[in-house]
Amino acid sequence: MRLRVAVVLLIACSVALVSAQKTRFGQGPPKAKDGVDYPIKIHVSGIHLRKDCSLGETSGTGYTTCNDMIYADAQLGGQKIELRGFQIWNPGHAILLVPADYQARLVKAPHPAGPNPIGTEYELLMPDRTIWRSTVTGISE
Numbered sequence: 001m002r003l004r005v006a007v008v009l010l011i012a013c014s015v016a017l018v019s020a021q022k023t024r025f026g027q028g029p030p031k032a033k034d035g036v037d038y039p040i041k042i043h044v045s046g047i048h049l050r051k052d053c054s055l056g057e058t059s060g061t062g063y064t065t066c067n068d069m070i071y072a073d074a075q076l077g078g079q080k081i082e083l084r085g086f087q088i089w090n091p092g093h094a095i096l097l098v099p100a101d102y103q104a105r106l107v108k109a110p111h112p113a114g115p116n117p118i119g120t121e122y123e124l125l126m127p128d129r130t131i132w133r134s135t136v137t138g139i140s141e
């Protein structure tokens with residue numbers, strides 16, 4: 001009798017633990033909010049997809065994780081920059097970034113305005129009103 005109670009209790013607890021896990025099969029990219037202005041014009045002239053791999057430590061065993069990153073050659077106010085952001089792989093929806101002109105807004109400037117924009121974060125508005133968040137990772141002449 002006690003064995004049956006223990007088995008039933010074990011099954012009930014395991015079902016509760018399994019169903020408590022959140023499963024996210026993929027979230028779509030964020031949408032632009034109404035009333036938010038995108039006053040900056042950015043021209044994207046080239047796009048590159050690269051892997052970004054990092055080494056981490058867990059309990060003394062090393063592991064490597066890799067993410068798909070988009071690097072975009074762009075022009076902002078006459079200055080050539082490189083933008084970097086995540087590629088969103090979602091079934092039925094890939095980021096719509098192609099060479100073209102985009103509206104953008106400044107999200108974060110890590111230092112006072114100056115000639116070096118590296119580290120500055122922008123949100124680019126895609127044609128379907130989704131947002132691609134990117135960081136300036138390079139500049140050139």
